């Protein structure tokens with residue numbers, strides 16, 4: 001093998017290191033009939049319409065592409081140990097293959113009376129690098145992948161969308177495709193099984209696909225077994241629908257500590273957090289749309305005033321509903337004018353292999369920059 005460029009050498013080193021670091025080859029037993037390099041999304045009203053009612057009408061996936069048997073999966077939108085999924089042979093084998101004596105002994109966290117995470121009893125010295133309490137992203141225990149929280153390149157907007165695949169995302173994905181924008185898409189396992197063609201489209205369009213758990217819980221409130229199941233079955237679902245198994249994930253609400261990070265690391269997963277939060281999910285829910293628009297404007301302004309002169313950001317946004325997706329479409333032109341590049345996390349972090357499969361990431365910096373910025 002000849003390696004002529006430094007970049008290629010570095011890429012290969014990263015790949016080999018990652019493979020060696022994975023304790024388990026769990027993903028190799030996952031089944032998929034999808035070739036991620038040659039995806040054709042079946043044509044039906046749900047994949048072509050931009051009317052939410054039509055798009056979100058449930059369809060039976062083509063059995064030649066997927067055989068989804070509900071008895072073989074956790075209950076949709078319930079913790080991933082449901083439906084006996086903590087008792088399957090594959091899950092027990094996985095669980096027993098892990099040396100739990102090395103797992104940081106951070107307690108399972110509890111909720112306060114409002115249903116939010118209770119950080120009041122937590123040691124202020126932050127022994128567990130608990131993001132919800134301190135926004136810590138550098139683990140304090142050994143053997144844990146540190147979090148990614150911002151794109152290192154200056155004047156860069158790290159484009160990320162959580163909670164998909166949303167059944168009514170056709171117009172939004174059409175827009176991204178027309179604009180040649182690539183994003184990191186953090187998919188919820190339950191949504192992937194409900195809307196597998198939506199997940200297929202994310203890969204077909206060249207987006208960076210990552211995990212966002214099976215049922216979107218506050219992960220530090222879950223037991224070791226539940227955390228493992230939330231991550232494992234989402235990996236399996238994304239593989240089924242796209243032919244790819246992610247190496248990256250995002251904890252819902254950013255709620256992770258070293259115990260959760262360590263379990264994710266056993267599956268070869270690295271967390272992607274953010275350093276700017278639009279709170280777009282709350283628009284029209286708990287705050288006005290105008291409030292979120294002002295946040296967008298502030299973050300756009302930061303691209304012009306030198307805030308990111310030395311390193312870039314990763315921005316938390318959502319494909320959770322038509323309000324958030326429309327706000328994305330409305331604001332992306334100004335974002336692209338204000339920043340040198342608007343790119344996915346795999347590209348901005350120079351990740352050569354964002355999946356376990358041997359498929360090299362090909363996007364390059366500035367690849368998505370529009371003519372006015374070039």
Ligand SMILES: [Zn+2]
Pocket residue numbers: 162163212216252253
């Ligand atoms: Zn989310």
